[in-house]
Amino acid sequence: MTPPPSTATRPRVEGDREQQLLDATLAVLAEVGYDRLTMDAVATAAKASKATLYRRWTNKAELVVDALGSLKEPPADAVDTGTLRGDLIATFCGTGGMVEPETLASFTSVMTAITTDPEFAAVFRERVLGPKLAVAHQIYVRAKARGEIRADLDLDLLEPALPGIVLHRACVLGDLPTPDLITRVIDEIILPAATRPPAGPTT
Known part of the structure; x- marks a missing residue:
């Protein structure tokens, strides 16, 4: 039997x-979630063969992460409005921010996978969350340099707080993100x- 051509000799899927x-991956992901998504289902939705998918992606984790990464993203460098408040509003309410339905859908569709699939979680945190966290870090570091926030503030603790609160309200309480909600948070x-200065020890 003639072996299948190696991936090195197959034409790349691009453009x-x-x-x-x-886009087909995102559509299937939104419909069935990560756990039930299969390469077969994506191939059917895209009117392609599984071989076409495997020319570009070795497994569904890589495919889904690339699909999520293809959504609109905030700028690589955080918007500088001159204030922490302005930077946060511009970032989380602007392009790629949490008020866009696609952003919320992308997170909710992979929630279970993040906690149950270590391979997917590692790639997702590196390639999807990583750039977003880098932007948030830049915003808070800049605010600290301007003297807007406490010098002793634990940035690792605070940086994920805003998206964490908004996602909790959306996924648990059904309170969908809006510019007004994000601004209030x-x-x-x-x-x-x-x-505010940290609370002192209780007496």
């Missing part, structure tokens, strides 16, 4: 066709936590 496959939780 518009690659985006079509990624910033004004009533994030900024007070970043600027």
Whole structure:
């Protein structure tokens, strides 16, 4: 039997066709979630063969992560409005921010996989969450340099707080993200936590 051609000799899937496959992946992901998504289902949705998918992606974890990465993203460098409040509002309410339905859908569709599939979780955290966390870190470091927030503030603790609160409200309470909700969380939780001195020991 003649062995199948190696991936090195197969034509690469790229350009518009690659985006079509990624769009089909997002559609299947939104419909059935990560756990039930299969390469067969994506191939059917994209009117392609599984071989076409495997020319570009070795498994569904890589395919889904690339599909999520193809969604609109915030700029690689955080917007600089001159204030922490302005930077957070611009980032989380702007392009690629949490008010966009695609952003929320992408997170909710992979929630279970993040906790049950270590391979997927590692790739997702590196390639999807990583750039977002880097932008948030840049915002808070810049605010600390401006003297807007406490010098002793634990940035590792605070940086994921805003998306964490918004996602909790969306996924658990059914309170979908809006610019008003995000602004209220910033004004009533994030900024007070970043600027007030830490509580002293109880007596």
